[in-house]
Amino acid sequence: MQITIQRTHEMVNYEIPFESTTLLKALYHIKNNEDNSLTFSSSCRSSVCGTCAVRVNGKEVLACSHTLQEGDLIEPLKYHEVQRDLKVNKQKVRETLRTSTAWLQQTQETSISEQQVALTEKQSDCILCDSCYSACPVLEVNPNFIGPFALTRAYRYTADPREGNIQATIDNIQTNGVWDCTLCGECTAVCPQGIDPKMDITMLRGTSAQFGYSDPNFQAMDFGGFGGF
Amino acid sequence: MLDILIVGSGGAGLSAALSAKEQGANVLVVGKSYPTASQTSMAQGGMNAALGNVTPDSIQAHYEDTIKSAHGLCDRQMVQQMCEDAPNSIAWLEKLGVPFDRTVDSKVAQRQLGGASSKRACYAQDYTGLKILHTLYDSCLKERIEMIEEHLLLNLIVEEGNVLGATFLDIITGEVKAIHAKTTILATGGYGALYKNFTTNSEGATGDGIAAVLRAGGTISNMEFVQFHPTALKGSATLISESARGEGGYLVNNKNERFVDELLPRDVVARAIFEQINSKEEVFLDIRHLGEEKLLHLMPQEVHLCRLHEGVDPVTQLIPIKPVAHYTMGGINVNPKLEVTGLKNCYAVGECSNAKIHGANRLGGNSLLEIVSLGRLAGKHAVGCDYHRTTQNTTQLQNDQEYIEGLFEEYPYERNFYKIQDQLGVDFYNNAGILRDNTQLNNFLNELRVIKADLDNMGIGDKNRENNTNLVDFLQFQNLLEVGEVVLDAALVRDESRGAHYKTAFPNEDDKHFKADSLYWIEENVLQSKLVKVVN
Numbered sequence: 001m002q003i004t005i006q007r008t009h010e011m012v013n014y015e016i017p018f019e020s021t022t023l024l025k026a027l028y029h030i031k032n033n034e035d036n037s038l039t040f041s042s043s044c045r046s047s048v049c050g051t052c053a054v055r056v057n058g059k060e061v062l063a064c065s066h067t068l069q070e071g072d073l074i075e076p077l078k079y080h081e082v083q084r085d086l087k088v089n090k091q092k093v094r095e096t097l098r099t100s101t102a103w104l105q106q107t108q109e110t111s112i113s114e115q116q117v118a119l120t121e122k123q124s125d126c127i128l129c130d131s132c133y134s135a136c137p138v139l140e141v142n143p144n145f146i147g148p149f150a151l152t153r154a155y156r157y158t159a160d161p162r163e164g165n166i167q168a169t170i171d172n173i174q175t176n177g178v179w180d181c182t183l184c185g186e187c188t189a190v191c192p193q194g195i196d197p198k199m200d201i202t203m204l205r206g207t208s209a210q211f212g213y214s215d216p217n218f219q220a221m222d223f224g225g226f227g228g229f
Numbered sequence: 230m231l232d233i234l235i236v237g238s239g240g241a242g243l244s245a246a247l248s249a250k251e252q253g254a255n256v257l258v259v260g261k262s263y264p265t266a267s268q269t270s271m272a273q274g275g276m277n278a279a280l281g282n283v284t285p286d287s288i289q290a291h292y293e294d295t296i297k298s299a300h301g302l303c304d305r306q307m308v309q310q311m312c313e314d315a316p317n318s319i320a321w322l323e324k325l326g327v328p329f330d331r332t333v334d335s336k337v338a339q340r341q342l343g344g345a346s347s348k349r350a351c352y353a354q355d356y357t358g359l360k361i362l363h364t365l366y367d368s369c370l371k372e373r374i375e376m377i378e379e380h381l382l383l384n385l386i387v388e389e390g391n392v393l394g395a396t397f398l399d400i401i402t403g404e405v406k407a408i409h410a411k412t413t414i415l416a417t418g419g420y421g422a423l424y425k426n427f428t429t430n431s432e433g434a435t436g437d438g439i440a441a442v443l444r445a446g447g448t449i450s451n452m453e454f455v456q457f458h459p460t461a462l463k464g465s466a467t468l469i470s471e472s473a474r475g476e477g478g479y480l481v482n483n484k485n486e487r488f489v490d491e492l493l494p495r496d497v498v499a500r501a502i503f504e505q506i507n508s509k510e511e512v513f514l515d516i517r518h519l520g521e522e523k524l525l526h527l528m529p530q531e532v533h534l535c536r537l538h539e540g541v542d543p544v545t546q547l548i549p550i551k552p553v554a555h556y557t558m559g560g561i562n563v564n565p566k567l568e569v570t571g572l573k574n575c576y577a578v579g580e581c582s583n584a585k586i587h588g589a590n591r592l593g594g595n596s597l598l599e600i601v602s603l604g605r606l607a608g609k610h611a612v613g614c615d616y617h618r619t620t621q622n623t624t625q626l627q628n629d630q631e632y633i634e635g636l637f638e639e640y641p642y643e644r645n646f647y648k649i650q651d652q653l654g655v656d657f658y659n660n661a662g663i664l665r666d667n668t669q670l671n672n673f674l675n676e677l678r679v680i681k682a683d684l685d686n687m688g689i690g691d692k693n694r695e696n697n698t699n700l701v702d703f704l705q706f707q708n709l710l711e712v713g714e715v716v717l718d719a720a721l722v723r724d725e726s727r728g729a730h731y732k733t734a735f736p737n738e739d740d741k742h743f744k745a746d747s748l749y750w751i752e753e754n755v756l757q758s759k760l761v762k763v764v765n
Contacts, residue, residue: 022538032647036690036699041262044431046467046534048359049266065537083401084696090263091378103371104326114331124328124353124360128265153367160326 006075007085024063040086050127060131060190077134101172102153108164123156125193132187144176148187148197155200178204234410239267241579242416243365244604252612261381272358273470275350277594278315282336286347299588300728301744318602327364341475342593344494350594355530385445386625392575396629403694407626412614419580420712424554425654429468435705436712438581448570448750450562453719458555459498465538482510496729499552503663513547558587567607578607589728640688674717719747
């Protein structure tokens with residue numbers, strides 16, 4: 001079958017001599033046999049290390065778990081600096097985890113029930129593949145948006161019964177955070193782990209309201225019209 | 230000056246970093262990939278601690294199970310210390326926020342793994358390693374621990390036996406750099422990638438730290454001990470966790486007969502499967518009787534992987550499996566303080582090390598325990614080493630820069646090392662795998678030495694300096710060859726069967742000659758070895 005790869009300077013077509021294969025195997029076939037310079041990232045081959053996310057026909061997938069189809073177009077993730085071919089710099093995007101302070105702020109001793117673990121079981125399945133970030137249209141207009149995975153992670157800790165200072169995290173996700181999301185659900189659609197950042201962001205908005213925060217967009221709507229210049 | 234340089238950013242490296250930082254040390258973690266991409270993310274089943282939350286348990290029972298699985302090759306005090314610390318390690322992870330599953334009475338849930346006399350493995354569905362690793366990573370961010378990605382370890386910088394830091398290839402820029410530190414901790418992972426296409430390990434399990442120690446004059450040990458996991462998917466070698474059997478899964482052959490007690494230690498089960506396969510039987514894992522609801526709750530990842538890679542639905546179909554390389558017990562030889570034999574100011578921890586915990590065979594659930602418990606210990610011991618170097622030694626940096634430069638300028642590209650690496654994987658599986666034979670080992674060792682001698686004709690096809698993953702692959706391939714040579718030699722010498730090492734012609738343990746660690750080091754450019762009796 002034939003596929004096309006968006007390389008650094010050009011689109012290149014490749015003939016893949018397998019009837020059915022994962023994209024990752026096809027990439028290795030090219031690199032190991034045809035062109036050593038084809039550059040991509042991968043590690044575990046079993047969808048858990050988060051390294052090999054790319055876009056296929058415009059949709060984010062893990063190369064190791066995408067079954068290749070005739071004519072597939074392979075491109076690097078969006079909103080990441082492309083280092084070479086399909087390899088992107090995730091370092092800058094990881095900064096959103098520091099910005100959102102997505103960790104346990106102050107651990108409190110408490111008992112945790114089965115049901116409470118289940119509440120954030122999905123969120124803690126995140127493999128940091130950055131698929132959701134690449135799919136998020138808000139980043140097109142606001143490159144400083146904290147983005148879906150960091151917010152999901154912030155939610156995962158604020159919803160943990162061990163968190164003794166929820167507000168510390170909530171305070172850090174107000175600017176370029178929960179209120180900048182348009183709730184379009186593109187992140188949810190591409191998550192290979194079935195995580196729903198849109199829902200997590202909605203939950204975080206609820207918690208934010210409990211701490212006295214409100215949607216700045218509504219404020220702008222209410223008063224902006226009369227405020228004039 | 231940097232207090233502690235930690236090479237490797239998996240669970241062991243991050244645990245060491247957090248513990249050293251806790252004590253006020255200035256720490257830098259350097260890894261070849263992103264921290265969350267490490268092998269730790271792939272650990273599924275659980276982490277052992279004798280909490281007795283589900284069934285009665287004791288530290289003594291954990292200790293005894295571990296000793297039994299080690300088949301004589303362990304340091305009993307090290308095992309005792311780790312088993313005693315296990316409940317503390319779980320408590321520490323709990324404090325950081327690891328979302329372990331719970332029992333109905335809100336205690337940390339525990340499950341049965343092979344070789345364990347109680348339900349001892351604490352778990353978070355079948356994402357135990359992933360969730361521990363990510364929580365450690367979040368904690369490192371919180372503690373402002375500096376982490377540098379995409380730096381491949383080249384060599385240790387050594388002056389008169391003192392390790393002063395290490396040299397790295399900055400994968401992004403292509404530069405060769407030196408990072409100096411008072412103390413270096415190696416947490417670089419195992420060498421399972423020797424068995425390419427026949428291993429559950431990631432592509433990066435290429436023994437980089439082990440090879441670097443060997444080149445630096447340090448000692449490595451028990452490299453012949455490679456654990457084979459009984460159940461990986463037949464086509465893709467993707468791991469199906471032991472918990473599938475722990476929860477009640479069966480192993481069956483073509484005739485739909487069970488042929489082994491599924492909960493025996495991994496080596497016994499792997500051999501039983503391999504013997505079935507050798508006698509032309511196909512082997513399957515059967516978990517259908519557990520029911521869809523239970524499967525999706527307890528092992529969603531397995532269900533997904535079976536559907537994706539093998540095209541079978543484990544809810545209704547048998548899963549075709551084969552045993553594959555899973556964990557490497559051998560590694561950098563360390564003393565009870567985790568100091569590397571033959572080098573000063575240098576520690577090793579995790580799968581890259583041989584801390585005499587797992588001996589001839591590792592017990593399921595003890596590797597996550599090792600990286601957390603001993604990782605923290607390495608961090609503690611490394612604090613307070615205050616060797617100050619007297620000179621600015623740049624020899625190693627210059628040598629490594631020249632070598633890399635040479636790969637761009639001089640080496641021809643006449644032989645495709647990727648093809649050789651693929652063949653090496655097949656050959657390691659067949660000749661140094663589950664059942665071993667001296668003639669095969671000997672022939673293969675000779676072949677491997679021929680390949681090593683031919684490295685000058687390989688080199689890299691990609692001559693770009695930046696983001697050159699072809700260069701990374703080639704350097705890792707060389708590490709595998711160095712480590713692989715020791716694996717074969719050590720397997721050849723050990724004329725007995727012990728734990729994961731099994732020779733058909735010598736089916737029994739021979740304590741008189743081989744209740745011993747096999748040590749390897751390089752002296753004056755020649756590989757040296759000796760067997761040192763284990764006394765305890």
